[in-house]
Amino acid sequence: QVQLVESGGGVVQPGRSLRLSCAASGFTFSSYGMHWVRQAPGKGLEWVAVVSYAGDNKDYADSVKGRFTISRDNSKSTLYLQMNSLRTEDTATYYCAKDRSTSGNYWLDPWGQGTLVTVSS
Amino acid sequence: DIVLTQSPDSLAVSLGERATIDCKSSQIILYSPNNKNSLAWYQQKPGQPPKLLIYWASTRESGVPDRFSGGGSGTGFTLTISNLQAEDAAVYYCQQYYSSPRTFGQGTKLEIK
Numbered sequence: 001q002v003q004l005v006e007s008g009g010g011v012v013q014p015g016r017s018l019r020l021s022c023a024a025s026g027f028t029f030s031s032y033g034m035h036w037v038r039q040a041p042g043k044g045l046e047w048v049a050v051v052s053y054a055g056d057n058k059d060y061a062d063s064v065k066g067r068f069t070i071s072r073d074n075s076k077s078t079l080y081l082q083m084n085s086l087r088t089e090d091t092a093t094y095y096c097a098k099d100r101s102t103s104g105n106y107w108l109d110p111w112g113q114g115t116l117v118t119v120s121s
Numbered sequence: 122d123i124v125l126t127q128s129p130d131s132l133a134v135s136l137g138e139r140a141t142i143d144c145k146s147s148q149i150i151l152y153s154p155n156n157k158n159s160l161a162w163y164q165q166k167p168g169q170p171p172k173l174l175i176y177w178a179s180t181r182e183s184g185v186p187d188r189f190s191g192g193g194s195g196t197g198f199t200l201t202i203s204n205l206q207a208e209d210a211a212v213y214y215c216q217q218y219y220s221s222p223r224t225f226g227q228g229t230k231l232e233i234k
Contacts, residue, residue, distance in 0.1 A: 035223075045163075045171065045214055047223040059221050095170055106218055107161035109182065111170035 002026040002110055004096050009115030012086055022079040022096030022112055030054075030074035033104025036081045037111070038092035048094070049081065050104040057103065064090075086119045093117075123148050123217050127226035135234040139203050142229045144215035146196040152219065159219035162191055162200045165228075166211045174213075175200065207233050 008020040022034070036048040049060045049070040058070050069082040079096050093116050097108035124147040134140040150159045158178040163171035173182045175191035178198055188203045202209055210233045215226040 044228045045165075045216075045225040047216075047225065050221075050223070061222050097170075100176070107173060107176040107216070108163075108171075109173035109176075111172075113170055 002098065004098065004110065004112035006094065006096055006112045006115035009094065009117045011118045011120060013121050014086060014088055014119055016086055017082070017084045018086060018117060020081040020083065020094055020096075020115060020117070022081075024077045024079065024096075024098070027098070029072075029077035031102060033099035033101055033106075034070075034072060034079045035097045035099060035104065035108055036070060036079075037095045037097055037108070038090075039095070039114070040089075040092045043092075046092070050099070051079070052104050053102040059104075083117070086117075088119050091117060091119045122222055123150065123220060123224050125215050125217060125224055125226040127213075127215060127229045129229060130227070131230040131232065133232040133234050134205050136205055136207065138205050139201060140205055140209070140231055141202075142200045142213050142215075142231070144193075144198045144200070144226050146198070146217060148219075149196060150217050150219035151194075158194065158198065159217055160191075160193075160198050161216045161218065162189075163214045163216065164209075164211045165214065171214065202231070205233060209233065 003025045005023045035050045051070045067085045071080045093114040095114045097111040100106040128143045160178040162175040165171040179191045212228045
């Protein structure tokens with residue numbers, strides 16, 4: 001079955017960097033767009049970024065544009081989120097999610113269990 | 122950006138009754154190639170990731186009980202849960218995938234009386 005497992009979360013100081021990973025299995029990773037979505041503690045869902053199946057098309061929420069970079073390694077079936085210049089408002093559980101399309105323009109299913117990022121001094 | 126506004130923010134409904142959650146879009150989200158609305162519904166239970174329920178506004182995902190139904194058109198959409206069960210207690214989100222940035226509604230918390 002499809003499985004998405006995030007890792008790399010933790011506590012980091014403001015201004016520092018962190019890289020999240022999402023290991024995928026159970027499907028042909030290289031055929032689907034992939035997303036990162038975050039959820040601040042006790043809050044709703046916020047879409048963060050998407051990458052197309054080949055990694056050549058990417059898009060970001062304005063709140064992270066210029067600071068975060070989404071990428072993928074299809075040979076390793078792994079999705080990444082490089083987060084630089086972290087702010088306290090980036091504190092959230094970060095989910096990776098598979099898109100139903102190659103381009104990343106459809107709905108998200110399934111989602112990983114998430115990894116918690118806490119930005120605090 | 123397309124803003125999705127859900128109502129109500131929370132509701133409590135008795136077992137066996139029907140719950141209705143609305144999602145209003147600030148723009149039309151009709152995908153012309155297939156004449157379907159680019160809207161999905163998700164269910165999130167405490168400590169769990171969101172789970173897809175509905176896509177194209179009214180197409181139920183495989184394995185989702187037929188008690189869950191989606192509808193609407195234009196800028197107004199609805200998630201209806203019939204014959205409420207205890208396990209339906211959760212937060213429900215709508216999401217548009219018509220344009221970037223993809224946006225979610227603020228969520229509706231459903232409690233079972």
